[in-house]
Amino acid sequence: MKNNSTKIIAFILMAILICACNAVKRVPDGKNLLVKNNILVNGKLTNDETADNQMYQKPNGTLLGYRLRLNLYNLANLNPDSTYQTKFKKKPGKYERMSKIYSAKQVDRLGQSFYYKGIHEFLKNTGEPPVIIDTSKTKKSLLRLKYYYFNNGFFDVKTDYTIDSIGNKKAEINYNITTGPAYIIDTISTKIMSPALDSLYKTNTEPSFVKSGNQYKTSDFEEEKNRITTYFRNHGAYFFQPTYVTFDIDTISKKNKANVTLVINNNNIQERDSSRTEPFKLYTISDVNIYTDYSSANAKKKPSDSTSYNNFNLYSFKELKYKPRAITDAIFISKGSTFADFRTTLSSRYLNNLKIFNYPSIQYEVDKRDPTAQSLIANVYLTPRKKYSFGTTFDVTHSNIQDFGIGASISQTIRNVFNRAETLEISARLNIGSSRDMANPNDNFFNVSEYGLDMKLNFPRILLPFGTEKIIPKSMIPSTQITSGFSKQRNIGLDKENFTGGISYNWSPKRHNTAKLELLNAQFVRNLNPGNYFNVYTSSYDDLNDIASTYNTNAEVDGNNNLTIPKGTTQFTNQVLTQQTTLRPGDAQYQEVESIEERRIRLTENDFILATSYTFTKTTKKDLADNNFYQFRTKIESAGSLLSAVSAIGNLPKNSRGNYEIFNLEYSEYIKTEFDYIKHWDFGKEKVLAVRSFFGIAIPFGNSNYIPFSRSYYSGGSNDNRAWQPYALGPGSTNAVNDFNEANMKIALSGEFRFKIFGDVKGAIFADAGNIWNVLDNVIDEKAKFNNLNDLDEIALGTGFGLRYDLSFFVIRLDLGFKTYNPAHAKGDRWFKEYNFGHSVLNFGINYPF
CATH class of the missing domain: 3.10.20 (Ubiquitin-like (UB roll))
Structure with missing residues (x-):
């Protein structure tokens, strides 16, 4: 409490110091600080941002109406070196005395220290010098305004300006625009x-x-x-x-x-x-020449190898290393076709997408063989990348599981593997991290680790035994990707081995649309240490142990009369569920033990998932600077249905639980669908409103009565509801009774208003709403279930504010979220119950949340 009081007092004193600054401290006599620009069109004030952008001079920036950067600049000593030297001139003997204690060199260096110079350099660079009214710039602004309105049809526009004093050395400029009628x-x-x-x-x-x-x-x-x-x-x-x-x-x-x-x-x-x-002529293509290994070194040489394929001429200065079709499929310029810019652009996009060439170049020349001079020769110059390339990465990470992590990877890329522009990437990765949520009996800082191997083989075409050109033409830039991977995790959950593999097809139906069909996506998750469950999921253990303190008969306990893990917990659970205690079905504590055991089985069983999915994404975003767009993504995924169909057709036997198995393991069967919509509105002056809505549901059926943890939903965290920690919200109104709470249905809504504070520092105020629920699965806790529309009153609301620092290539983000409406509390007591700093959540993130 004492430390907090000290910080608050320091903050108040700093605020008083800044507010006490004189805004016109560095405005010369006879000059005025520009406080405001007023643009009056036909006598009325306008907020036209484009018109405002014509100004050569704009007032100093403000934060909530206060000129923070100007006052920081005014706090700075603009000549700290002179001030330091003057200090010794006023007291001639001081320099000698200090030199005896330290040395002359150290005394000189003291003048360059942060206390004497650095702090003033910081204030000067962080701050902003006063914007002093310059009438020559005012006249230039007026001229630009005149052109602006002229270009909008006001040919008889008249302009003038006035400067109005509004206090000591402060003034505002009125730009008076008389447009006349529009043409x-x-x-x-x-x-x-x-x-x-x-x-x-x-x-x-x-x-x-x-x-x-x-x-x-x-x-x-x-x-x-x-x-x-x-x-x-x-x-x-x-x-x-x-x-x-x-x-x-x-x-x-x-x-x-x-x-x-x-x-x-x-x-x-x-x-x-x-x-x-x-007169202009219209040209057709007479020849398409493709130079497959062009470089500046062989620009004047003659190719030594050539071939023709489908009216394309392929040349190589060495031996031709590509099967012709691999290259010609990427070229949309064809012999006999009319010249068209869009074919050039499309060809460049496809060639870049192959990732085996550097900066493909397409040039045209008039064919001198044509007497009408209406033919062009298209020359495609391709410079191959190296066949083999080695890469390394090193990352510092933060995630929902890890508070701090260090990751490294090495990769080997092999291009043109089968001479048809394929690329193969083999990579190995290692991550070590620290997590407060993991079981950590030895109190090690790095208590989380993961390593893995991955392979990706990419084909620049749809890889199927039948043609797909009529359905997915090559103008959609199709590709096929075959992947496989293995990873092993320690102290993440229950220590896991994860095997993955799949084949997927990608294409772009339109310029800003993408489609992905995962024909097969296989995942096998093996828990290596299921007996460690209650060491990881400690809240479940505490609940079970509390019940055992009353009803335990002969389950194993330690010296403190607590259930041992895993022997004691297993024995007690079996006692309760086989009615060897006085608890009976229908009792609240019996149901709680049943729920704990149901979740333990679900999270410790090995999972095998064989899924097929289709994802479609559409966006109107033109580039990174575009802040006026929408993005829509939908996905549908089906798992296990193919295996069930094969099992039924083959009349395969079911196990004792009535389910089919593959490799002595029950596989998952479910249907899952997601909808994600993001919309941005740009209000100018770096003010942006962004909203996001998400709905996802996964329904188990057939061979499953629950959804695997890896395919479930969670709520909370830096990219979700920022007033709750990851996995700490829901399901429903349960108050996150478990560690790592998850469910199979999710609703999420977010809104964020972003604005500039100063320089590259941006601010935001936000509201996040949503929750997760269980639906149509084997969860028995009624508080966790979504039964009807009345359960929508369990949607949690978090609000807050944040800071962002824009580094151009990424954004560092800090968000502080407050629990505004918490469905975990009793009805009528949910609003602002924990709306304070003590229950707030500080989120760190990279880039914007959506």
Whole structure:
């Protein structure tokens, strides 16, 4: 408590010190600090962000209305070296006295210390100098505003500005804009000099950005330029560029209206000292030449090996190392086809996706053999990557299980394995970590470890015994991936061995859509130390031990009369469930023991899962900077149905529990589906609202009455409900009675408003809602079940705020979540019951949660 009081007092004193700073401390006499820019359009204040972005000068940034960075800058001593030297000039003997105690060199170095200099450098660099009104920049801003409104159709715009003083050395600038009426596009006509382009233009059915009746906007004309250029270049006009598209605007004969003439001139050809014009031509491809091992060193050499395949010419400066189809399948430019930019782009994407070439280049030249000069030769230059490459990684990690972890991996990549552009990656990994949640009798810091081997073999095509070109054409960039892996974990759960394998198909139906079909996904999880269950799941042990303190008859106990693990716990559970104690079915404590045993069996049994799944993802996100998009992902997974069908057809016997087995192990059977939707709204000025909704359910049937732990859902954590620790929320209203709580149905909703604080530091306020439940499985605890829509009142709500530091390539994130509505409490006592710092959860994360 004393430490907390000290921190609070220090924080208050720092706040008072900062607030006491004079904002105009470093504003010269006769100058003014820019406090605000007001843009008044026809006498009314506007919040148009684009108009605001025309300003050459903007006020100092604020945090909740306070100019924090400006005041930090004002706290700094801008000349700490001079101040340090002045200290000795005022007291001449001080330098000599200090030099005798230390040394002259140490005294000089003291002036460079953090106390004398470093702190001021920090304040200066972190802070922000005052923005002092500069009238020359104000006039430039006014001119940019005039152009901005002119480009939006206000041809008679008038502008001026005034500077209003609002206190000592403080002022705001008023930018006064009088727009006049906006000009409207009236008639649209065309003047296209080249007959070939004129015909193309008339056959184009795409809607124009420039339409009669619309307000004049320069941006619409730019969009129309690009639209016309794209259409022409995708239909054979190789030499066409946007500069050939111009617009004549006639406003003389109309009042507030403009007649538009689209003008496209002939091709301008530069020939040494002269130039000439001629109509544009439409080109076809006469040859496609592929240089499979091109480099700058052999640019002037002649290829030594060549072959032709499906009208493609393949050349190599050494022996040709690829089967022709492996390369030609990636080329969408074909002999006899019309030149089209989109074919070039698609070919480059596919070639890059092969991951066996560096920066493929596609160039065109006019075929001199064609007397009409309307043919192009496409030259594809491919520079192979090294066949073998070795890689290493080293990571510091944080996860739901590990508080701290160190991971390392080595990998070997082999390219063009079967001479058809396949890639094989073999990797080994090792991770050691620390976890407070794991059984740790020796109190070792690194009490968690995992090592594994993985293999991935990628084929740049759909690998099936029948053709799929009609269903999944090569323009969708299909691929097949075969994977296998093995990992062994120590003190993660019950010490596990995990064997995986599978085959999956990936393709892109559209530019921003992806599809994945996992034809087979096999996983075998073997628990190496099931007897350690109650050492790991300590809350279950405590509950069982409490009951045993009253009802134990002859189960083994230690010197403190606690059940031994695993012998004593097993004996007592058997006593209760075989009614050797006074507990009977229907008793609350009998049901609790039954529930504990049900969960122990579920989490200690070995699992075999053979699943098939389909995942579809769609996004409108254009690039990393796009903050106005949505993303939708859905997945459906079926496990065990194929094995059950084979077992039924083969009339295979069932075990004593009425289930089929494979390799003496009951396999899992379930159906699982998920829906995930993310939406971002960009409000400008680095303000973004992001929301996410998720629903997932896995229903066991047939050979199973529960879902394996690895396929279950949990709630809480840095990417989920941030007011709860991972696995600490739910199921239902159970108050997370177990360690690592999980269930087979989940609902999650999150909203987050992100904003800039200063520099690369961003802030956020958020709300997370959701929970997990058990449904249609063998869990008997009614509090954990989802029975009807009334159970939606068990959706937990967490709210809070966070800080993010943007490092460009990733974001470091801290979020503090508060339990706002906790369904674990009795109804009527759930709101703000634990809304305090003592019950808050601090989350550390990398990148945004969604």
